Amino acid sequence: xxxxxxxxxxxxxxxxxxxxxxxxxxxxxxxxxxxxxxxxxxxxxxxxxxxxxxxxxxxxxxxxxxxxxxxxxxxxxxxxxxxxxxx
Amino acid sequence: xxxxxxxxxxxxxxxxxxxxxxxxxxxxxxxxxxxxxxxxxxxxxxxxxxxxxxxxxxxxxxxxxxxxxxxxxxxxxxxxxxxxxxxxxxxxxxxxxxxxxxxxxxxxxxxxxxxxxxxxxxxxxxxxxxxxxxxxxxxxxxxxxxxx
Numbered sequence: 719x720x721x722x723x724x725x726x727x728x729x730x731x732x733x734x735x736x737x738x739x740x741x742x743x744x745x746x747x748x749x750x751x752x753x754x755x756x757x758x759x760x761x762x763x764x765x766x767x768x769x770x771x772x773x774x775x776x777x778x779x780x781x782x783x784x785x786x787x788x789x790x791x792x793x794x795x796x797x798x799x800x801x802x803x804x805x
Numbered sequence: 806x807x808x809x810x811x812x813x814x815x816x817x818x819x820x821x822x823x824x825x826x827x828x829x830x831x832x833x834x835x836x837x838x839x840x841x842x843x844x845x846x847x848x849x850x851x852x853x854x855x856x857x858x859x860x861x862x863x864x865x866x867x868x869x870x871x872x873x874x875x876x877x878x879x880x881x882x883x884x885x886x887x888x889x890x891x892x893x894x895x896x897x898x899x900x901x902x903x904x905x906x907x908x909x910x911x912x913x914x915x916x917x918x919x920x921x922x923x924x925x926x927x928x929x930x931x932x933x934x935x936x937x938x939x940x941x942x943x944x945x946x947x948x949x950x951x952x953x
Contacts, residue, residue: 776941783933784937786930786933787930787934790927791930796917799836799914800917802832803829803849803913804853804891
């Protein structure tokens with residue numbers, strides 16, 4: 719293949735491929751700021767854990783079991799060190 | 806893509822006992838230095854500080870490995886744990902010298918006597934407490950870390 723033919727093929731290839739747009743079409747900084755705002759608006763994990771929706775999803779028998787445990791600890795306060803030991 | 810699920814299961818498992826350890830340590834310190842109850846903190850803290858969090862983490866890893874084969878709800882999985890922790894804690898406390906089994910019950914820290922009947926009730930309550938802790942707290946941290 720001669721040098722002329724190589725140049726011709728290179729020109730044809732350049733013509734057939736679409737030009738690459740290396741510039742930004744829009745400003746990305748507002749999008750970045752929006753993401754920062756979204757993250758700051760996300761609730762703290764503890765707030766999520768004790769939110770009204772999360773507490774409302776707890777079935778009544780689990781509340782009853784919790785009450786039983788609390789009542790048991792209150793009835794036998796001398797068992798508190800053992801509870802703490804086995805945490 | 807789910808990188809290192811067992812590591813995350815371990816981390817989710819140790820979170821609850823590690824947080825509660827601070828409560829236990831504070832209570833032990835107040836009892837020892839404010840109310841002068843002869844609790845040997847340096848020996849008593851070994852079990853809740855070194856063993857319980859690690860066992861929680863390993864138990865949560867075990868839960869993750871079992872989940873694909875045989876699904877047991879996480880609350881019931883956690884409720885099995887006292888059957889391992891109670892004998893381990895009893896053995897360690899007896900060897901450390903602050904728990905003595907007597908005819909009338911277990912004597913903790915040479916001051917607190919727990920009758921065996923109360924101990925049986927307490928163990929049942931511990932099963933319930935572990936069920937709730939695993940269902941709601943460990944389950945929540947599993948969700949947060951993406952392994953629920």
